[in-house]
Amino acid sequence: MSPLTKRERIRSRITAVIGLVLVWNLLWGEFTWMNTISGAVIAVAILLVFPLPPVKFGGRLRPLHVIGFFARFFYDLVVASFQVAFLAFRPGEPKSAIVAVELRVKSDLNMTLVAEAVSLVPGSLIAEADQQTGTLYIHMLGVRDAEHLERLRAEVLHVEARLIRAIGSDEELRRVNAPREEPAT
Structure with missing residues (x-):
């Protein structure tokens, strides 16, 4: 990946400050001028004390797919909540x-966003992420059999595809839409 230009570094820092200010306001539970100003001061201090490498975003925002991603995410959130509640009240230990x-x-951006989307849904948790191979190791609750496990794996790949359709580059879109090669057994 090519190094970031000065303009890209500034845009990356501004985006980080805006994101941190948004989180700060959400933590306080209301958007006020005081929360926004104090959030901006704290965000700048955090970025000065704990400088993070800038993330280069090569994709583009597709608003309809963003809406579709969040709609499906909230649907998965509700369904998984009921499934976990059912497992909690069902006799016996659920298989995982x-x-x-x-x-x-x-x-890195894709791995992080997919990991967050998967972890936020009840019943799944990222156990490990291997940056070198791009592999997420996910603890799944309520696994019934090998076929169900494969459906859960496919669902994680669907989350990745929805995310790439929402914010990915054209090259990333080609990768997720390409037929998946099955490993030789």
Whole structure:
């Protein structure tokens, strides 16, 4: 990946400050001038004390796909909440498994966003992320059998595809839309 230009570095820092201010206001539960100003001061201090490498965003925002991503995410959130509640009240211990899912787009941003989207849905938690291979190891609750495990793995890849359709580059779109090669057994 090519180094960032000065303009890209500034845009990256501004985006980080805006994101941190948004989170600060959400934590306080209301958007006020005081929360916004104090959030901006704290965000700048955080970025000065803990400088993070800038993330280069090569994609583009597709608003309809962003809406579709969040609609499906909230649907998954509700359905999974009921499934976990059912498992909690059902007699016996629910089966769980750790499944390895190799993502098709191996960027740090993609891995982070997919991991967050998967972890926020009840019943799944990221156990490990291998940056070198682009593999997420996910602890899944309520696994019934090997076929169900494969459906869960496919669902993680669908989350990745929806995310790439929402904010990915044209090259990333080609990667997620390409037929997946099955490993030789």
